[in-house]
Amino acid sequence: MTGPRFALAVAATLLATPVLATQGFAQDYPTKPVRIVVPFGAGGPADVTARLLGNILQDKFGQPFVIENRTGAGGVIGTVEAVKSPPDGYTLLMMSNTQTANESLMPQRKYELMRDLVPIAPVNYSDLVIVVHPSVPAKTLAEFIALAKSQPGKLNYASSGQGTPYHMAGELFKSMAGIDIVHVPYRNSGEARSGVIGGQVQMMIDAVTTMAPNVGEGQVRALATTGKTRSSVLPNVPTASEAGVPGYEATIWLGLMAPAGTPRPIIDKLNAAVNEAVKRPEIVKLWAEQGAVPMSMTPEEFDKYLRGDIVKWANVVKQFADKPQ
Known part of the structure; x- marks a missing residue:
């Protein structure tokens, strides 16, 4: 085959080659x-x-x-x-x-x-859980909000850094609860968790998946979870919406x-x-x-x-x- 038909066949083959190569590469992936x-x-x-x-x-x-x-x-x-x-x-x-x-x-x-x-x-x-160090004199979320309102700018909350879900959940909580607490960003969630367990900061909003064991061991006190319904792993802890911040939700x-x-x-x-x-x-x-x-x-x-x-x-x-x- 020569002439225009040959040229068209060559062009079609060249156009199809990258597609076939990609498909073949994907079939073998990963190597x-x-x-x-x-x-x-x-x-x-x-x-x-x-x-x-x-x-x-x-x-x-x-x-x-x-x-x-x-x-x-x-x-x-x-x-x-x-x-x-x-x-x-x-x-x-x-x-x-x-x-x-x-x-x-x-x-x-x-x-x-x-x-x-x-x-x-x-x-x-997963839902999050609002926890405080056991030394904080607040047994419920409503009591913590009242404490924060009585001491504006005096209480701290930990997060794993700017923009993380824990930081954003904290800022949303501050706004909806009408309180002034200070954000303390750590390098990662492990360090933030250690900060609240060690009492360097008073509060943290952390993932239920990682903080629930610390709640169970009494290292922190759970005040509320952040889902629409109660957490299956912390069923005795009320949601934030139940506990005094109606409509609050974070995951x-x-x-x-x-x-x-x-x-x-x-x-x-x-x-x-x-x-x-x-x-x-x-x-x-x-x-x-x-x-x-x-x-x-x-x-x-x-x-x-x-x-x-x-x-x-x-x-x-x-x-x-x-x-x-």
Whole structure:
């Protein structure tokens, strides 16, 4: 075959080659270790969940899924590490509503979430719990609010950094309760947790999944949880809405993203694997015992969810949150 027909055939082959190569690459993926960047400290919900999910994916795909904690700047340092990585499916980001809040809370960051990363799948969400050190003379949330109002600016609350769910939940609580308490940002949730357990700060709003054991051991006193209904792991603790702040609600959710440009077949392969993992009966049971609830979406659904969360927190930041430090 020669002439125009030959030229058209060659052109069609050349156009199809990248698509076929990408599909073949995705079928073989992964052929080497995959890195999951966790922009938060060891021992927190994101770290624990990433390690559990990494083990499941490693068993499924036969390649190591290595967890790499890159902490600092309210999750920005780890996010930048993922953003600048090759878009080949071998670097993933375990993220949370920290990243969606940072879109408005930290305007000087060197990336845009929905431009520089692509959604893979959500993983789970959990309620938070409002706790105080046992030395605080408040047995209920209403008593803590009254105490804070009697001493404006004297009480402190810990978080794992600017823009984290614990910080945003704290600012929302301050506004809705009409109190003035001081935000003390730590480098990660583990240090913040130690701060309130050690009595360096009076209060913290932390994930039920990580703080419930400390409540059970009497290291902190739980005043309220932050969901619409009572937590299954702390059923005797009232919700904040029940305890004196009507309508207050806050959660922490986790999800996976990848650098923009990661081939769509790889995104789809990972999405299917994550959705299958979070629906496993043993995982559902484990998370229920810890106070976490699985989430399952397509990449498009997760994209919509992320964009909605960005708008939600932009409104909160505009009205309530501290200015970036």
